[in-house]
Structures are given as C-alpha cells and as structure tokens.
Amino acid sequence: MNPTLHADSAVSQSIIPAGEPWLTEVKAGQTLRILDLEGNQAIDTLFYSATNPRERYDVQRTLRRQGNVYLGAGSVLYSNLGRPMLTITEDTCGRHDTLGGACAQESNTVRYALDTRHMHSCRDNYLRACCHDGRLGKRDISPNINFFMNVPVTPEGGLTFEDGISEAGKYVQLRAEMDVIVLISNCPQLNNPCNGYNPTPAGLLIWD
Numbered sequence: 034m035n036p037t038l039h040a041d042s043a044v045s046q047s048i049i050p051a052g053e054p055w056l057t058e059v060k061a062g063q064t065l066r067i068l069d070l071e072g073n074q075a076i077d078t079l080f081y082s083a084t085n086p087r088e089r090y091d092v093q094r095t096l097r098r099q100g101n102v103y104l105g106a107g108s109v110l111y112s113n114l115g116r117p118m119l120t121i122t123e124d125t126c127g128r129h130d131t132l133g134g135a136c137a138q139e140s141n142t143v144r145y146a147l148d149t150r151h152m153h154s155c156r157d158n159y160l161r162a163c164c165h166d167g168r169l170g171k172r173d174i175s176p177n178i179n180f181f182m183n184v185p186v187t188p189e190g191g192l193t194f195e196d197g198i199s200e201a202g203k204y205v206q207l208r209a210e211m212d213v214i215v216l217i218s219n220c221p222q223l224n225n226p227c228n229g230y231n232p233t234p235a236g237l238l239i240w241d
C-alpha cells in the first residue's frame with residue numbers, strides 16, 4: 034500500500050456541499066481521495082474517459098472480473114471497453130456498493146410515496162452537472178458506484194439499504210489509470226438510512 038498522502042501536498046482540495054453535484058477531471062497517474070467528512074454519507078459516483086466520454090465505468094465487467102459484489106481496496110474499475118479506469122488503492126471504510134444505483138424521482142415515488150416526487154435526487158444532480166459541462170448527457174447516466182453506502186446482498190440475492198458502516202473521516206483513494214471525468218452526486222436522499230437521514234458535505238482531494 035502507498036504511504037498515506039498528506040492534504041498539504043494535494044494539487045486540489047474541494048468540499049462538495051450536502052446534497053449537491055460535482056464534476057471534475059483526474060489525469061492518468063493522479064490520485065483521488067473521496068472523504069466522508071461527517072460520516073454515513075453516500076457519495077454516488079460515475080467515471081468517464083476524458084478523451085472519449087462514451088467510454089464509462091462498467092459495473093458488470095468490474096464485478097465479474099474481481100469475483101466480488103462489493104468494492105474495496107484492490108478493486109480495479111473497468112470501462113465498458115474493458116480497460117482499467119481507476120484502481121482503489123486505499124480504503125478505510127471497508128465496503129462500497131455498486132449495485133443499488135442512484136436515487137431518482139421515479140425510484141423515490143415507487144419505493145416511498147408519491148409526495149416524494151419533488152424531492153432532490155441523485156439523478157437530478159447528475160443531469161444538472163451534465164448540462165453545465167456539456168460533454169455528458171442523459172444517455173450517459175449509467176449504473177454508478179455508491180461510495181460509503183451499505184447495501185448488503187441477502188442470502189436470497191436481494192438488496193437492502195442499511196444504516197452505514199462509514200464514519201467521520203473515512204476515505205477511499207483511487208489511482209487514475211486513464212484521464213477521467215468524475216461525476217458525483219453527494220446524495221440528498223432523506224427517505225432511507227443511506228445518509229443517516231441527514232445529508233452532509235464530502236471532501237475531494239487530488240494529488241499528482
């Protein structure tokens with residue numbers, strides 16, 4: 034494992050406000066750290082090749098190749114063209130979901146109640162960030178990673194949204210294997226325990 038990097042030497046440090054989207058780029062060889070600043074915060078994330086944004090993170094290929102349904106240290110994130118995009122080099126949380134998907138107006142009304150229709154959602158966040166950036170659109174929103182989110186697979190093969198196993202200061206660190214666009218929704222969900230019913234800010238640091 035690489036020695037832990039210090040914030041002082043980071044080339045970029047950002048705070049993503051609670052419930053908000055974020056879009057940035059990480060170059061091949063750079064390291065990205067995503068921080069759960071206050072604990073129990075799902076950080077819904079998608080990755081795209083910066084040179085060809087039609088190349089994107091591929092959940093099925095990634096899980097099939099690693100033979101494990103959760104992501105953690107050592108996981109290689111593969112693209113839909115079969116190329117490694119990023120590698121998880123450090124992980125102080127221990128488990129990250131990539132099966133539960135991102136919350137949306139549609140899933141909120143099906144899972145909870147019709148009057149949740151107008152609540153803020155990750156899908157809306159993604160679309161807002163995409164509109165602003167211009168390289169990505171609605172068709173690019175594909176199955177994502179939920180960093181710090183606890184979605185255990187039951188013995189029967191079902192999914193459950195459980196209270197988080199993360200806590201304040203836990204982080205996941207990734208090395209980019211290609212130039213990538215990072216699209217994040219700092220999940221605003223209030224209807225299940227993925228954010229402890231209290232969405233909080235997230236930290237983002239990048240090192241050369």
Ligand SMILES: [Zn+2]
Pocket residue numbers: 077135136137154155156218220221222
């Ligand atoms: Zn969400």
